[in-house]
Every structure is written in structure tokens, then in C-alpha cells.
Amino acid sequence: MSQSDPSNIPSSTDNIHIHLAISQDQDRKSTSSTMTVPPETTPVPPSVFTPGTSPRTDEPKPTPTSTAIPIPIPPTAKPAPENEGNSTKPLALPRLRFHVEDLTHTGSAVFLSSVQAPAVLTTSIESIHKHLYDISLSSPTTTTTISSHPPKPRVITLFLRDIPGVAYTTSSDLDPAHKEIHFSLSYIASIASSRQAHEITGVLLHELVHCYQWAAQGSAPGGLIEGIADWVRLRCDLAPPTWKQDNVPEKWDVGYSGTAYFLDYLERRFGDGTVLRVNEKLGKEKTYKEKAFWTELVGRPVEQLFEDYKETLPKKGEDEGKK
Template identity: 45%
Template sequence: MPVVPTYFQQDMPVISRPDQAPVATPSTLPIRKHKFPAPKLRVHLDDIGHEGSSVFLSNIKGNEDLEAQVQNVLNLLYTHDSVRPDTRSVTFVFRQYQGLAYTTGTDLDDDHKEIHVNLAYLTRVKEPRHEILGVICHELVHCFQWNAEGTCNGGLIEGIADWVRLNAGLSATHWKQEAGGSWDGGYQHTGYFLEYLEQRFGTGTVRKINEGLRVGKYDEKKLFGGCCDGKEVEELWKEYGHELKKKEAEKAAEGGEKPTTTEEGKTIPTDTPPKHEDAQ
């Protein structure tokens, strides 16, 4: 087994709690096979006296944790020789506004990203280190993923971000698998579906989906057909639903319980930039 480089070893508390992990959370964290060049990382605390600033500083080692999440994202989405977006810097802006977190390009150019996180939100989470790293991981995906030249389905964009968060061992404790509605509902709803595709069609399937969004406009049939043995995504979604029901029935039978419908996980949208009048 490869030795994990020392720059990923941390003295901070562990970030995953197996007893609270969602059903589809991988049992082990990804092996970081390659150390990618990291962009310039900056942190801006808008109000050092805010309680949320204290929560961030008390739980996150900026010189280690932020780059570790960059490496998580890049190793899950790319190989060492993949073509990647030319993101040159990421600035984490912690401030108070009406929202949770979002990612945007800067006024300079889109190769310089800003991740905005609401300080007030940080004061309300039960496990701040785990949740902050999870939110940061999700938002960093938006700094490095392809998006079909801006035409990609938004649900898929958000689903890929939560798939990375899931595989980085940072899934939120309220997440649950379910197959109601459409496959592109986004966030963990789509993230778990992508994990199903990854397990069914082999390691690297989501990486292929991301690569398929690098050049050209969004073509759903071509994208999923090329990554999933010619199948259409709606067909795969139905098969995913049948698989979940089968597992539920098996679990109920083992426990002597009646099968129950899958509970829909609570989705907390994180990526809608606030309107100007909402900023504080």
C-alpha cells in the first residue's frame, strides 16, 4: 500500500465519524496518488471579532487543511496528465450574508476564484470541523471542474461537487440516499447516483463524466452513453431506484422489519450568490 506523503498528515481531530456515515459513504478515503500543483490560496476574514471567525480559526489549520482539500478534489477528478482548468488562485472569504456558501470568479478574471462562506452559518453547525471542510471541499470542486463551456445541467454540476465531498469522507450527517424525482436534482441527491454509476461501471466513471464536459456544449445522451456503456441516464436512474428498493427490502428482511420508503435527504443549497441587497 502506498505511503501517504507527510504533507497530508495532520494533528487535528479526525474528520469522519463512521457511526454517522451515510450508507453509500466509501469505507476508506481516496489514496492521493499524485500531488498536483496547488493554486495560490488566500483567506479573508471580514470580521475577526465575529463568533464565526473564531469557529473557523479554532477548527481549521489553514496551512494544511485547505491544500489537503484541493488535493482531494484534483485526485478524484483528474489523473496527473489530465487537462485541468487553469485556476490560479482561490480566496476564501468568510463574511456575514444571507446564504451558506458560493463560488464565483473575481473581477480580475475567471482563473481567480473566490469562495464565500457565511460566518453566521458556522456558529450553528454541530460538528464545525467536519462541516467546514465539507463545505470547502464542495466549493473547491466548482473551482476545478469542467462545465461544458457553461452549458452543463446545474444539477449535474452540484451532484459532482457532492460526489467529491462524499468520497473525501466529508458527507454531511443529514444526507440520505433516495431516488425520487429527477436524477438531476443536484447535491447529494445526484451525488449518490453518481456513486452508484462509479461502482457499477468502474473507478473513474465520474472522472470520465467530468472530462466529457471539457469541450463542447452539454449533450446528455452522448455524455452518459460514452461513460456508461451506451445507456441513457433516465434508464440508469430507474435502475438505481430499483437497486435502492432491493437493498431496503434485504435490510428490512434481515432485521425483521417491513420495508419502508426511502427518506429524502435534506438539501441545503450552497451555491446561489446573494442578491446585492442581501449582503451584510
């Protein structure tokens, strides 16, 4: 790939900084090796969770020295529409960086042909702010806006790498305000062709939530953190077909889609902005204490809420009996 002349970059990129870094690892093993692919994203985290990160499935390999090549937003990627008649300030984006470790990998070709990274990253960040930080509650007479303040990462780098699993998010060792999303090239290559854009966008949205959510200074249950990330994905109509609400989890904080559907029940039961308030409270609490947290938030223990939720779901064998 030839190096682009920065002077030729369209002016529409002034508010976003995307860099493509391409490097080759000559000793990389053959991409035809078999990899066990889990059905969802980051693995179930430990009991103590670091704010804004997903647990690592492995330690990141040192990134080979490479040349950063600025790339413009494709002509078809339209900038985010402005809110006409709304005095709200435009969303401040972090510097967004994009690093492809192996351009010859099949997963790289799938990613680059399925989505436009600048548009996907920008739209996903806007969706996170909409659902977790700024929501308008309308009634026939008034409109109320609930708003809280998110963490402010200065840089988010997306790495496409041949790693086990699906994806994980972490902070840079040198700068906590620099978040890194590591996305498995082998997983991307395994996605069915009819679902590539949908799945890639959903995984990126989930991982970006980890860059912007609170976690009670790392004391919140990992299952709750992962559930909030999948809840945002659910709200954005990016749930994969493998998610099934009638698969009742054993615990409310099992994580991922199991907790996401429970959170969606709370959102419908207690009203729009409930999950926003959960995240907001996680930003204020120094230590997560389960009973006090939920009682103060919605007036009852989370275990009782989970039992109420299970009563709303079909019982096993109930559907078969109706046939």
C-alpha cells in the same frame, strides 16, 4: 493582531501563499439576527451553469480596504507527503488567500479554532485531483493510470463573510483565473460543536471542486455540477448526517447529495474512474447534449441508468414491513 515579520515565516511555506486580511464594517448589523440556514451548500443552480462557479445567493459586498497580514502555516500542519519512488511531479498549488471580514463574529472564532486553513485547502485540492483527474486502476498484473487536465486557477481567495445561505463560489470580475469562495459566518456559527471541523472541511471541499471541475462551457446541468462536487465530498468521507441515500430524488440531476449518490452508483457499476470520465467529457464538449453524452460515455441513456439505480434502493414501506 500584530503584524508578522515575513522573515520569520518558516521555510515550509515557500510553496503556499496564505494572506489573512482583517477588516471591520462599522455599520454591520448585529450578529444575533436570525438567519434561515439551508441544510446543504450552494443553492440549486439555474439550467445554464458557468464553468467552475457556484451561483451567487447575493452579490458580494465591496470588500473594505484592509491590510494584508501574511500568516505562517502552524507548526502542527505537516506538508503534503511526497510520493517516494514515484516520478509524478508535485501538485502545483494556486496562490491561496484568506480574508476574514469580521474577526469579532462568533463564526470567525469557530472557524479559526476548528481548522487550519492552509492544511484544509491544500488537502482538499489534492483530493479533488485524486478523484477527478488522476486515478490508478489496479489489477493482479497491471496498474493503469487515467489522467486528464483540470482548469488552473492562479489564485483562490476564501472569504469569511456574514452572508445568507451557506457558501458560494465565483470568478473574480477582473480575472477569471482568480476564484473566490464566500463562506457564511452565521452558518459556521450555527454548526454543532461536535461537527464543526467535519462540516467546515466538507463545505470547503465542495466549493473548491467548483474551482477545478469542467461544465461543457457552461451548458451542463447545474444539478450535475453540484452533484459532482458532493460526490467528491462523499468519497472523502465528509458527508453530513443529513444526507440519506434512501431519499430517492424525482430526477437524476436534482443536484447535491441526491445526484452524488446516483453518481456513486455509476462509479460502482461501471468501475473506478467513471465520474472522472464524466468530468473529462464535460471538459471536451462545447455543448452538453444529454442523450449523446451518456450514450457515448456508458452506452445507455441517463434516464435508463436512473431507473436502474432506483431499483437498487429500498422501496417505501419495505423497511417498516420487516420490523
